[in-house]
Amino acid sequence: MLHSTRENVFSQGFMVVHRHAFLRWIQVLIGFPVHIIALCIYFSKRKSNTYDALFKKKMQDLKQSEAYVNLKRSYEKQYDMKQAYFNRNLKAAEKEKFVQRQLKKRSEAIVQEELGQEVRKPMNYTEFFHRLLTDKRFVLLTFIPGILAYCMYFIYQGAFKRFVFERIVMTVFVIVSVIIIVFTILYISPSDAAANILGESATQAQRDAFNVQYGLDQSYFVQLWHALSGILTFDLGQSYTGNEVIMNSISNRFPVTLVLAISSLILAIVIAVPVGMISAARVNSFWDYTFMFIALIGLSIPSFWQGLIFIITFSIQGDLLPSSYSPGNFLSLIMPIVVLGTGLAAAIARMTRSSMLEVMHEDYMVTAKAKGLTGRETFVGHALRNAWIPILTVIGLQFGGMLGGAAVTEKVFNISGLGSYIVDKQFIPDTPAILAGVVYIAITISIVNLIVDLVYAMLNPRIRSQMKNS
Incomplete structure (x- = not known):
C-alpha cells in the first residue's frame, strides 16, 4: 500500500x-x-x-x-x-x-x-x-x-475546534448533573405532592392512586431515569396540577423571561461600561465618587422594593407606564427591565472601573503613550481591550443569576415568566415542572458561559496561545 x-x-x-x-x-x-x-x-x-x-x-x-x-x-x-x-x-x-x-x-x-x-x-x-x-x-x-x-x-x-468541543461536552455534563441534583433534592423533600394537590380530605387510596398515575410509587433510580430521558428527548410529560403539558408551558413562558433578561443585560452594558470608563479616567474626582456612590446604591436596593416604588411613582401617581405586564405592550416591560438591570449595571460599572485602573499602569500602556498615541486612543484601544476579560466574567455570572432571580421581578409586575412558574410549582411540589424549568434555565446559562469563553479566546491572544500549547 x-x-x-x-x-x-x-x-x-x-x-x-x-x-x-x-x-x-x-x-x-x-x-x-x-x-x-x-x-x-x-x-x-x-x-x-x-x-x-x-x-x-x-x-x-x-x-x-x-x-x-x-x-x-x-x-x-x-x-x-x-x-x-x-x-x-x-x-x-x-x-x-x-x-x-x-x-x-x-x-x-x-x-x-x-x-x-x-x-x-x-x-x-x-x-x-x-x-x-x-x-x-x-x-x-x-x-x-x-x-x-x-x-x-x-x-x-x-x-479552537477542540476548545469548543470540550466546552460543549462540559456543558452537557453540567446539565445532566443539574438534573440529578435537582431531582434528588425534590425526591428527598418532605412535601407530599398527592396530599398538597388532593387536599386533606383525600383518602389514602386516592393518594396511592395519584402516586401510581404519576409514577411516584417507583424507586428513585426509575424516576430519575424517566426524568433524564424525558428532558433529553424534550418529552416532559404533564404537570401534577391541571394536566397541563409542561413543554407547552415552558415554551410559552420562557421567551418572556429571556427577553426580559437580555434587554436588562443590554441596558446594563450600555450604561455601566461608559460609567466605569469615566470613573477610571477621572479617578478620585467628583464624577468618580458620584458614579460609584450611585452604583453602590444600585447594588443595595432590593429589586422587589425598587419595583414597588416604580409602580407607585410611574403608574399610580404619574400614570405614565402600565403597572403590570401585558403581552404585546412593550411599555409594560420598561419598568421590569430597568429594575432587573439596576443591580447588573452597578456590578458591571464597578468591575469596569477596577479593571481599567488595573491595566492603565501596565508596561504596554506606557509604550503606547511613548509611540505618540492620544489619551483617548490609548484608553479605548489598549486599556479597554485588555480590561474586557474580568468584565465579561461578571456579565456572564450576573446574567445567570438574573435568569434565576427574575422570579421576584416577575411576581412584582405580574409577568407570567419561567421564574414565577418555578416558584408557583415549588409549593406543590410539582417535580416535573420544577425540574424542566430549572434545567432549561441551566441550559441557557451554560450557553451564555460558552459564548463568554469563546469571546475570551477572540479578545485575548494569550488565551489562544495557551489553547494551542495545551
Whole structure:
C-alpha cells in the first residue's frame, strides 16, 4: 500500500489524541472497527518483514568474527584500567557483567548500521496507524465504520475546534448533573405532592392512586431515569396540577423571561461600561465618587422594593407606564427591565472601573503613550481591550443569576415568566415542572458561559496561545 508523506487533518488529530491517555482509550473504543482493519494490515506487513531474521543472523556472524573478540578484549582492558585507577579490587562477576553490557550495546549499533542500508526497521503500531491515516484509500475504506473516530480526529486537529468541543461536552455534563441534583433534592423533600394537590380530605387510596398515575410509587433510580430521558428527548410529560403539558408551558413562558433578561443585560452594558470608563479616567474626582456612590446604591436596593416604588411613582401617581405586564405592550416591560438591570449595571460599572485602573499602569500602556498615541486612543484601544476579560466574567455570572432571580421581578409586575412558574410549582411540589424549568434555565446559562469563553479566546491572544500549547 502506498502512503502519502504529507499529513492530513486526521493524522494530525490522531497524534494530538494519542498524547492523552484518556482520549487515547476513547478513540480506540469509538474507532474499534478502524483499528481492527489497521491491525490486520499491520500484522500482515510485519510477517513479510525480514528485519528480525536478518538482525539475528548478523549478530551471530558478528559474534563469530575476530572483530568481536578484539572488541571484547578492549572492554576487558578498559574495565581493568578503570579499577586500577581508582585502586579497587577486581571482581570477576562485575567485570563480566560490564563487558557483556557494553558488547551488547555496541554489537546492536554495528548491526543496525549495516542493516540500515538493506532493510527498513519495522514501525510500531502507533507509527503505522498514523501513516495509514495519510492514505486516502484507507480513509475511504474505513470512513463509514469509523466516522466517530474520524470526527474526533478532525475536532482535535485544531485548537479552537477542540476548545469548543470540550466546552460543549462540559456543558452537557453540567446539565445532566443539574438534573440529578435537582431531582434528588425534590425526591428527598418532605412535601407530599398527592396530599398538597388532593387536599386533606383525600383518602389514602386516592393518594396511592395519584402516586401510581404519576409514577411516584417507583424507586428513585426509575424516576430519575424517566426524568433524564424525558428532558433529553424534550418529552416532559404533564404537570401534577391541571394536566397541563409542561413543554407547552415552558415554551410559552420562557421567551418572556429571556427577553426580559437580555434587554436588562443590554441596558446594563450600555450604561455601566461608559460609567466605569469615566470613573477610571477621572479617578478620585467628583464624577468618580458620584458614579460609584450611585452604583453602590444600585447594588443595595432590593429589586422587589425598587419595583414597588416604580409602580407607585410611574403608574399610580404619574400614570405614565402600565403597572403590570401585558403581552404585546412593550411599555409594560420598561419598568421590569430597568429594575432587573439596576443591580447588573452597578456590578458591571464597578468591575469596569477596577479593571481599567488595573491595566492603565501596565508596561504596554506606557509604550503606547511613548509611540505618540492620544489619551483617548490609548484608553479605548489598549486599556479597554485588555480590561474586557474580568468584565465579561461578571456579565456572564450576573446574567445567570438574573435568569434565576427574575422570579421576584416577575411576581412584582405580574409577568407570567419561567421564574414565577418555578416558584408557583415549588409549593406543590410539582417535580416535573420544577425540574424542566430549572434545567432549561441551566441550559441557557451554560450557553451564555460558552459564548463568554469563546469571546475570551477572540479578545485575548494569550488565551489562544495557551489553547494551542495545551
